[in-house]
Amino acid sequence: MKLYLSPRAPNPRRVTMFIAEKNLTGIEEVVVDLGTNEHKGDAYLARNPFAGVPALELDDGRVLSESRAICTYLEGLQPEPNLMGTTxxxxxxxxxxxxxxxxxxxxxxxxxxxxxxxxxxxxxxxxxxxxxxxxxxxxxxxxxxxxxxxxxxxxxxxxxxxxxxxxxxxxxxxxxxxxxxxxxxxxxxxxxxxxxxxxxxxxx
CATH class of the missing domain: 1.20.1050.10 (Glutathione S-transferase Yfyf (Class Pi); Chain A, domain 2)
Structure with a gap:
């Protein structure tokens, strides 16, 4: 999987902190340069038409592009330690x-x-x-x-x-x-x- 992010933006930090708390490994980080409007270029818009970061590209090519949705997916992938509720x-x-x-x-x-x-x-x-x-x-x-x-x-x-x-x-x-x-x-x-x-x- 690939996580598209901008290091100084707060929403990507939510996801990277979630990943760290989960002790997840093997997710490649790809930096998107907001300063040069890379997030508004055709290549990135093809992944996320709303031009926001972060975006998680799954191994099958599908892309999740909302922080809460990304975390929900990762919680399902690795339920422990639980961060979203057990009941x-x-x-x-x-x-x-x-x-x-x-x-x-x-x-x-x-x-x-x-x-x-x-x-x-x-x-x-x-x-x-x-x-x-x-x-x-x-x-x-x-x-x-x-x-x-x-x-x-x-x-x-x-x-x-x-x-x-x-x-x-x-x-x-x-x-x-x-x-x-x-x-x-x-x-x-x-x-x-x-x-x-x-x-x-x-x-x-």
Whole structure:
């Protein structure tokens, strides 16, 4: 299999962290240069018509091109260590938590960065600065909720490390790098401790 990615992009990091946590080997990494718009070239669009990274090309030539879908495939390929739930009940609650992290935390961070950071101007045309700043404020609402949630439990879902933690951690790292977001500076001590603890995992 081949995993098409851009090392600095947050969604590929979600998948590579999932792969590391699974101890999966034998997946070839192919770097796609977003800076030169390689992801918009005919060769890459033939694999993913939506031009996003990552994309996983299977041995039979089929391509999966959404992070959650890629992880679902890999979970089926190697069920242990389990990251997505072992029962229908657990799977549902983990997926709920993961979707919250993806849509409300990760999504707000991505929109803020894409529409306010000058380094992303070439990739996001047009940029809507007011929208981006509004998304940054929405992210803080979610971060405050997550801080309180993590005061009660060490992980985002199921009382153990799951895909929801991968999504949350990669979102926080994206914000740390390009939004200069440090939870402790805003009094979010539980969120900061969580980020620091997850960062110590080999997969991170």
């Amino acid at each position: 229908s009940d657990e799977r549902a609650f983990i997926e709920m938590a993961d979707r919250r992290m993806e849509l409300s935390l990760f999504g707000s961070i991505a929109n803020c960065i894409r529409h306010t950071h000058p380094g992303l101007a070439a990739l996001e045309q047009p940029q809507f600065h007011d929208f981006g700043h509004a998304q940054g404020k929405k992210m803080l609402v979610v971060a405050r909720w997550l801080d309180q949630h993590l005061a009660q439990t060490p992980f985002v879902a199921a009382g153990r490390f799951t895909i929801a933690d991968i999504t949350a951690f990669c979102a926080l790292e994206f914000a740390r790098g390009l939004m200069k977001f440090h939870p402790a500076e805003m009094g979010l001590t539980h969120l900061q401790a969580y980020r620091d603890r997850i960062a110590e995992r080999p997969g991170a």
